[in-house]
Amino acid sequence: MRKGFVSTMRKGFHMTFENGLTVSVQWGAGNYCDNHFPADGDCSFSKDAKSDTAEIAVFGQDGEFINPQIFFPYEISNDGEVAGWLTPAQVADLLVNVRDYPDI
Numbered sequence: 001m002r003k004g005f006v007s008t009m010r011k012g013f014h015m016t017f018e019n020g021l022t023v024s025v026q027w028g029a030g031n032y033c034d035n036h037f038p039a040d041g042d043c044s045f046s047k048d049a050k051s052d053t054a055e056i057a058v059f060g061q062d063g064e065f066i067n068p069q070i071f072f073p074y075e076i077s078n079d080g081e082v083a084g085w086l087t088p089a090q091v092a093d094l095l096v097n098v099r100d101y102p103d104i
Contacts, residue, residue, distance in 0.1 A: 020061040021098050032083075034051040
């Protein structure tokens with residue numbers, strides 16, 4: 001993957017670090033966040049998404065999922081591929097921990 005940022009359908013972004021790891025942060029309809037089931041029932045990507053929580057996933061250089069729990073010093077709700085309902089502080093912690101993870 002190319003280093004930098006990628007926008008994802010008005011509901012989040014991907015960020016790839018120098019170490020080759022990519023973090024996906026999503027907060028749109030259907031993601032594991034406050035918008036999982038939108039109150040207005042609109043699951044389209046044509047509107048701006050807002051949420052107090054977000055879903056994250058971490059990918060290696062070949063695109064495989066990496067369990068996000070390894071980047072947190074505390075227990076998070078996850079299924080081994082994504083972690084949901086994370087606060088902004090938790091997402092910030094993850095971004096720093098992924099950025100600082102040794103090259104793989």
